[in-house]
Amino acid sequence: MGRYTIPMLTRRTLIASALAAPAAAQVDLGFADNGLRPTTRGFPQKGEMILQRSTPPLLETPLSVFDEADFTPNDRFYVRWHYPFPLEVDPARHRLRITGHVTKPRTLSLDALARLPRVEIAAVNQCAGNGRGLFAPRMAGAQWGNGAMGNALWEGVRLKDVLALAGIKPGAVAVRASGLDAPVVDSAPDYAKSLPIDHALSDDVLIAWGMNGQPLPLLNGFPLRLVVPGWYSTYWVKMLDQIEVLDRPDDGFWMAKAYLQPANSLADVDPASPAGQRVPVTTMRPRALVTNIASGARLPARPVTPVQGVALGGDHGVAMVELSADGGTSWVPAQLGPDHGRYAFRRFRGALALPPGKHSILARATNANGVTQPLRQNWNPSGYNRAGVEAVAVEIA
Amino acid sequence: MRVLLAMAALALVAAAPPARPLAVTLPDAEGLLPERYGVSADAANNNCLACHSAAMITAQPRLTRVQWGETIAKMRTVYGAPIDPADDKAILDWLVAD
Numbered sequence: 001m002g003r004y005t006i007p008m009l010t011r012r013t014l015i016a017s018a019l020a021a022p023a024a025a026q027v028d029l030g031f032a033d034n035g036l037r038p039t040t041r042g043f044p045q046k047g048e049m050i051l052q053r054s055t056p057p058l059l060e061t062p063l064s065v066f067d068e069a070d071f072t073p074n075d076r077f078y079v080r081w082h083y084p085f086p087l088e089v090d091p092a093r094h095r096l097r098i099t100g101h102v103t104k105p106r107t108l109s110l111d112a113l114a115r116l117p118r119v120e121i122a123a124v125n126q127c128a129g130n131g132r133g134l135f136a137p138r139m140a141g142a143q144w145g146n147g148a149m150g151n152a153l154w155e156g157v158r159l160k161d162v163l164a165l166a167g168i169k170p171g172a173v174a175v176r177a178s179g180l181d182a183p184v185v186d187s188a189p190d191y192a193k194s195l196p197i198d199h200a201l202s203d204d205v206l207i208a209w210g211m212n213g214q215p216l217p218l219l220n221g222f223p224l225r226l227v228v229p230g231w232y233s234t235y236w237v238k239m240l241d242q243i244e245v246l247d248r249p250d251d252g253f254w255m256a257k258a259y260l261q262p263a264n265s266l267a268d269v270d271p272a273s274p275a276g277q278r279v280p281v282t283t284m285r286p287r288a289l290v291t292n293i294a295s296g297a298r299l300p301a302r303p304v305t306p307v308q309g310v311a312l313g314g315d316h317g318v319a320m321v322e323l324s325a326d327g328g329t330s331w332v333p334a335q336l337g338p339d340h341g342r343y344a345f346r347r348f349r350g351a352l353a354l355p356p357g358k359h360s361i362l363a364r365a366t367n368a369n370g371v372t373q374p375l376r377q378n379w380n381p382s383g384y385n386r387a388g389v390e391a392v393a394v395e396i397a
Numbered sequence: 398m399r400v401l402l403a404m405a406a407l408a409l410v411a412a413a414p415p416a417r418p419l420a421v422t423l424p425d426a427e428g429l430l431p432e433r434y435g436v437s438a439d440a441a442n443n444n445c446l447a448c449h450s451a452a453m454i455t456a457q458p459r460l461t462r463v464q465w466g467e468t469i470a471k472m473r474t475v476y477g478a479p480i481d482p483a484d485d486k487a488i489l490d491w492l493v494a495d
Contacts, residue, residue: 033458044421054426055450088420110414138458140468155412184448187477215415223415253475 027062029145030295031133045217047075052142056081056181057219061147066310067291070338070345071122072150074212079219080127080148082191085181085239091215091223096162096207100176100244103167110209110223116157116165119206122344123229124151124312125236128259128281132383134390137271139383146289146390149312151345154227155210160201163245168197174246175200177226179239189253193235194246195228204229204343207240229343230315232281232385234259255280260382267385268378275381284314285387286373288321288348288365298395304351305396307334313367317342324362325352328375328389334363342368354396361392426450436494440487444480448472454492465492 027050029035040051043059052058059079065072091110098106126149133143142148163175178192199205206227209215216222221238228235234254250256260278261267266285269275288311299305311318317339322331334350352361366372377388427450430438445454460468469485472478480488 031458034456037456040424042424044423051452052456053450053452054424057423058453087422088418090418091415092418110416114414133458138460140457140460140464143456143458156414183476185477185479188475209414210412213412215419218419218421222419257475 028296029133029143031143031145032136032138034143035133035145043079043219045075045219046079047073049076049079050145050147052144056084058142058144059219060144061150063145063147063289063291063294065147066289066345067308070340070347071152071212072345074152074214074217074220077125077150077152077211077217077220078127078148080142080233081181081219081238083181083183083188085179087218089180089218089222089239091209094223094241096224096240097242098162098166098245099242101169101172101247102163102245103169104165106166108162108165113157113162113207113209113224116161118155119158120153120155120210121204121206121227121229122151122153122340123227124149124284124343124345125227125233126150126284126312128232128234128384129382131386131390135377135379135383135386137379139381141383151310151312151340152211153213153340154206154208155213156206156208156224156227158203159205159207159226159243160203162207162243163200166245168245169247171247172197172245173248174250176244176246176250176252177235177237177240178242178244179221179225179237180241181239191237192250192252192254193237194250194252194255195235197245199228230283232259232284234281259384261384262380266374266378266387267380269380271379271381281384284312285385286313286316286318286365286367286371287311287387288363288373289390290361290363290392293361293392293394295392295394298397301354301356301396303353305354305394306349306351307361307363308347308349309363310345310347311336311363311365312345313342313365314371315343316367316369316371318346318365319368319370320366321346321348321350322364322366323350323352324364325354325359327360328362328364331364354394356396358393358395361394362389363392364389427452427455430454430491433491433494436491437487438491440484441491444478444484444488445472448476448478459495460492462489462493465489
């Protein structure tokens, strides 16, 4: 909303008209079927977003936003809620309870958290179902394009320092986090996710209140959220108010029944075969996405066509991004932009010599652990962990 | 390792936690599901929209009657949706009338 300064109108009038007005525009997410979505400026602390669902909100970031900066602006950062959540939060009264298998259960204010060593880390937050609408065959679920992700600088304290205040007892196996969101129906399972104890005690897992130098937007988890770099966003619990140390594996719905993928690193099965054994979705895979050319675009003929985009390495840094216009027979390296750490977006820029006609541009990422995106798209029944190379169709006039 | 050292160096400049209350309002939901080819959406509207707005349904790809039946079962058994079994047929009729 801040971009619009029309002196004749009060801000309240502007907000009211934004709510009442029909959708500003429509985008085509490029699905085989039913890929048109309205955009909206009607959500608080958000600019123009792709409206997937208003209640509970699912708002997608247009890919073009990633073309503009290494860090995704808070007001364009995607939003994903399973359940309703409070629309009013007073951080002075917010408390984080540390319970379970600890020697000294604690109830901590934000001021108490702030007395711990403060840290910050740049990291990509990506929904496990990012790109679900692009799978073939399709499956039910939130029908995201590739904009259910973003990169931010997260600021707060280490989870392990907070846990140390409560004293973890010997025999702890997991740490479960949950937030202020709650289901409409009492019998529905409260949203809670667990990390293995060793992971919870690692240096990189934070309890954050800051996002790109500002408080978290309410829709992104104000006043506190878990930050689990390299792992899918399902673990980045928003409006965090409870941490429970477990002395047994978490058998709750959201760990034992939901967010499960086939038990192989690509989460890949043949659509015609049974999914077999399933395990929780955890680490992200390397991905590269072209952000300066929308699939289906017509571009003028030039000696070389610039191709730029954004890559993530998953749980390791981005080592390389390559481009191909011949179906992956030959690849040319792209130049990598600034390195903000192993978990952050790494932008890339390269060029392809494309003669007039139709082309398919491929961009693939390789991470520092030597994992490269496969050319063939992986598939699983829930549409998680999309990891294959994306093709961008372009016609050179 | 260099990243960790850089983080430690930056630790002192990270911002303080927020202190001021935050209150927002959300826009209206999408409204009711429309009739499709003469098939009433009443059963879907009455049973589905308490937990999520209409776009959750209208954004889905073309699913079979069996797939939609599985979705209704999941909403009922997992999320406790009080969907009247007597309404299943009318809901499914509308879902596949696309």
